[in-house]
Amino acid sequence: MTGTDDVLLVHGGTPLEGEIRVRGAKNLVPKAMVAALLGSGPSRLRNVPDIRDVRVVRGLLELHGVTVRSGEEPGELVLDPSHVESANVADIDAHAGSSRIPILFCGPLLHRLGHAFIPGLGGCDIGGRPVNFHFDVLREFGAVIEKRADGQYLEAPRGLRGCKIRLPYPSVGSTEQVLLTAVLAEGVTELSNAAVEPEIEDLICVLQKMGAIISMDTDRTIRVTGVEKLGGYNHRALPDRLEAASWASAALATEGSVYVRGASQREMMTFLNTYRKVGGAFEVDDEGIRFWHPGGALNAIALETDVHPGFQTDWQQPLVVALTQASGLSIVHETVYESRLGFTSALNQMGAHIQLYRECLGGMPCRFGQRNFLHSAVVSGPTKLQGADLVIPDLRGGFSYLIAALAAQGTSRVHGIDLINRGYENFMEKLPALGARVELPA
Numbered sequence: 255m256t257g258t259d260d261v262l263l264v265h266g267g268t269p270l271e272g273e274i275r276v277r278g279a280k281n282l283v284p285k286a287m288v289a290a291l292l293g294s295g296p297s298r299l300r301n302v303p304d305i306r307d308v309r310v311v312r313g314l315l316e317l318h319g320v321t322v323r324s325g326e327e328p329g330e331l332v333l334d335p336s337h338v339e340s341a342n343v344a345d346i347d348a349h350a351g352s353s354r355i356p357i358l359f360c361g362p363l364l365h366r367l368g369h370a371f372i373p374g375l376g377g378c379d380i381g382g383r384p385v386n387f388h389f390d391v392l393r394e395f396g397a398v399i400e401k402r403a404d405g406q407y408l409e410a411p412r413g414l415r416g417c418k419i420r421l422p423y424p425s426v427g428s429t430e431q432v433l434l435t436a437v438l439a440e441g442v443t444e445l446s447n448a449a450v451e452p453e454i455e456d457l458i459c460v461l462q463k464m465g466a467i468i469s470m471d472t473d474r475t476i477r478v479t480g481v482e483k484l485g486g487y488n489h490r491a492l493p494d495r496l497e498a499a500s501w502a503s504a505a506l507a508t509e510g511s512v513y514v515r516g517a518s519q520r521e522m523m524t525f526l527n528t529y530r531k532v533g534g535a536f537e538v539d540d541e542g543i544r545f546w547h548p549g550g551a552l553n554a555i556a557l558e559t560d561v562h563p564g565f566q567t568d569w570q571q572p573l574v575v576a577l578t579q580a581s582g583l584s585i586v587h588e589t590v591y592e593s594r595l596g597f598t599s600a601l602n603q604m605g606a607h608i609q610l611y612r613e614c615l616g617g618m619p620c621r622f623g624q625r626n627f628l629h630s631a632v633v634s635g636p637t638k639l640q641g642a643d644l645v646i647p648d649l650r651g652g653f654s655y656l657i658a659a660l661a662a663q664g665t666s667r668v669h670g671i672d673l674i675n676r677g678y679e680n681f682m683e684k685l686p687a688l689g690a691r692v693e694l695p696a
């Protein structure tokens with residue numbers, strides 16, 4: 255999608271009503287695809303969404319000789335790593351800037367080939383997003399890393415050995431880096447201060463199916479006993495709790511009702527508690543969750559993002575749009591990314607009252623306090639939103655702009671909607687299916 259195709263006209267003021275389906279999680283599926291590299295035989299991954307991050311990883315796997323084909327059921331991929339080989343660096347470089355996932359190829363490629371080349375990473379521009387923890391842990395395993403102009407070259411001249419590591423912060427990607435490296439490393443790896451997001455647990459399930467030995471303690475410690483060989487897996491990816499929460503926030507902000515087929519309560523408990531405090535209603539059944547605005551005023555709340563089991567940062571931006579419709583002052587303290595509130599300036603242009611602060615306006619001081627980052631917000635509501643010209647800044651911010659445009663009076667022009675394809679499957683079909691009045695400009 256390019257040029258005018260990348261613009262969406264959104265005619266607001268109509269509640270979203272109906273049903274959509276979410277499939278496997280954006281933050282698990284690409285990693286499970288990388289895990290297939292570690293197997294000696296084919297893996298089957300089910301419930302795979304058709305999103306750009308999946309297509310990027312598929313391309314990278316194919317460049318390394320992994321055969322990827324559709325399986326028997328819709329959304330099933332069969333990944334065969336029997337012929338893994340070194341890829342042409344220039345070809346890999348074409349994927350530079352496309353997603354966060356390439357860095358997770360380090361451990362598996364070092365095990366399979368003894369060397370790896372990792373291009374520059376992409377992902378949402380919501381903070382500095384350094385990868386120092388990743389390279390620090392890989393060095394602990396025995397990797398030698400050389401930074402070159404076009405990316406990072408890694409070698410493991412003496413193989414990879416288990417080690418004792420403590421993460422400075424429970425980083426999701428760094429925890430996955432350790433898992434994907436430790437499973438075939440020699441000896442035991444002990445990782446403390448690990449991230450324990452549901453997508454990480456699901457990745458551990460994938461690796462255990464392949465033959466890995468991994469235990470998780472309640473104190474964020476993960477222990478991995480390296481094995482000599484792993485097989486393939488057959489796995490159904492856990493549902494996307496982040497997409498589900500986005501549609502839930504859209505239902506609330508537009509005073510609608512959306513049944514999210516595939517949404518799962520267990521991974522959304524913290525979100526559901528917050529949703530209820532704001533005044534949103536939901537009903538869980540065996541197939542999904544219905545979210546709706548029950549009428550009357552919504553409540554202002556104090557919200558702090560955190561690592562799991564706290565309130566997931568990727569839930570924050572869509573919910574902030576709903577908070578512009580709540581009565582009173584809501585406080586939002588973003589503790590995971592230092593620059594994830596910049597998207598609110600466009601909401602203010604639409605009529606919202608959101609003031610940003612450098613101070614930690616939450617229960618706990620975070621890494622960003624006293625460091626000049628506008629990472630706390632006070633949202634004063636309710637405010638009527640008016641349609642506007644909006645430029646999508648990042649994935650969740652982009653979906654938030656769609657929600658704001660749908661809740662607003664009048665028409666909005668939303669630029670850069672292709673970015674949303676990174677993590678929201680078929681959103682251009684889902685929106686009209688829920689009654690949204692959207693169109694591509696003539």
Ligand SMILES: CC(=O)N[C@H]1[C@@H](OP(=O)(O)OP(=O)(O)OC[C@H]2O[C@@H](n3ccc(=O)[nH]c3=O)[C@H](O)[C@@H]2O)O[C@H](CO)[C@@H](O)[C@@H]1O
Binds near residue numbers: 354389449
């Ligand atoms: C593809 C994917 O799964 N993306 C998710 C993953 O991102 P990702 O894995 O990139 O996020 P991390 O958990 O690693 O990042 C959390 C924090 O740690 C910092 N950090 C991280 C690594 C590092 O080497 N050095 C460092 O300082 C980051 O700047 C950030 O402030 O977890 C985030 C937190 O739940 C989610 O918002 C993203 O949707």
Ligand SMILES: C=C(OP(=O)(O)O)C(=O)O
Binds near residue numbers: 376379496
């Ligand atoms: C920040 C996100 O993703 P990524 O890490 O892929 O940029 C997200 O999904 O909101």
